Amino acid sequence: MVNFEDTATAFITKSNSQLKKAYYMFKLVANPGLVKFGKKASAFSLSLGLPIKGLVKSTVYDQFVGGENILECDSTIDQLNEHNVKCLLDYSIEGKVKEEDFENTKNILIKTIQYGKNKEAIPFTVFKVTGLARFALLEKVSANKALNSSEEKEWFRVQKRVEQICQTAFNVDLAVLIDAEESWIQNAIDGLAENMIRKFNEEKVVIYNTLQMYRKDRLDYLKIQVEEANKIGYHLGVKLVRGAYMEKERERAAKNNVDSPIQETKPDTDQDYDAGVNHIVNHLRLGALVAGTHNEESCKKLVQAMLDRGLAKNDERVWFSQLFGMSDNLSFNLAKEGYNVVKYLPFGPVKETLPYLIRRAEENTAAAGQTSRELDLIKKEMSRRGL
Ligand SMILES: Cc1cc2nc3c(=O)[nH]c(=O)nc-3n(C[C@H](O)[C@H](O)[C@H](O)COP(=O)(O)OP(=O)(O)OC[C@H]3O[C@@H](n4cnc5c(N)ncnc54)[C@H](O)[C@@H]3O)c2cc1C
Known part of the structure; x- marks a missing residue:
């Protein structure tokens, strides 16, 4: 079995000062009140053009994002690859509404x-459909509502963008993950993903839906689907x-007085x-x-399932995936044992990555539970290094 407690391996890429910095960062986001305040204050300050970029960059951004552009991610990609952890570049852009922004994101x-292309360190790519389409349009398509003629054209352009991305990936032999989003736009995303899967996955898996x-x-x-x-x-x-x-799903269901699409309890989610x-x-x-999870039990169960079925650790059809800056004890220890691991490595300007960073901070508050695990592991490694 993989030893997820091996912190020397988990933090092998972190210098002593980076480890200390990660410790203070996780301590900071452990405070739900502070995260709530930071969410409001950062959006407000950036919208006013106040100089908080440096502060965001030296804290959460450095922990969770690879750089402002692809080239800035290069050294991180190399560093991860040295330890057999692959990565996928995640252009972290959300909440756009203009056609030119969607075109720009596609490009x-x-x-x-x-x-x-041809980089062993980067086996996948990823995108969110909301980076390429208006949310309200996706909502209308998902609800099967009739589109007017201008919306019909708009929807056609969305389908073309998705197809162009998938076609490019197919041509250069890179796999594509299509992220899942809110349930009330997911029918449209599923429809797009299913079409791409049928078109490009004849010989092997190129396109993945989430x-x-x-x-x-x-x-x-x-x-x-199977x-x-x-x-x-x-x-x-x-x-x-x-x-x-x-939270958003439950709030919306309550507001609309309909059954929540979300499981009643955490164990129900875990079971499914x-x-x-x-x-x-x-x-x-x-x-x-691709098992996208920071849950140790789920990783152990997948390892066991592979063993039970006699699959090789590096069977190309099974990947473990975590986000950059989180659960390095899973990623690096699985990779050390020979399993396929790919980290999401987001990149983009500080302002554009803010919604992503806020989600990471929220997910890492004490309330969400992940932080104590991260902090415990960092503390263990700091004490092992005598820091
Ligand atoms: C590589 C990667 C890719 C990802 N891509 C996407 C994506 O495309 N779309 C997306 O939506 N998310 C995505 N996520 C985030 C993911 O959905 C989870 O929010 C996050 O990973 C936490 O879940 P976990 O499996 O790591 O573990 P855990 O910490 O064990 O689980 C936490 C999760 O359990 C569920 N949960 C918690 N409490 C309850 C409850 N009371 N009742 C029911 N369920 C509950 C929630 O989903 C919560 O996020 C991705 C995560 C990773 C690591």
């Missing part, structure tokens, strides 16, 4: 894919996550996550899995 995504197992309906959806892929004969790529929008992992591992003949 950057295409450049990112071309940058990854399934959030905190949704009550995703295990059934997964089973249908069945379809087997029946028609294309390869199914699935990234499994638990889901990042729980693990069942989903097993279902894919049992149907790998025409499929592939």
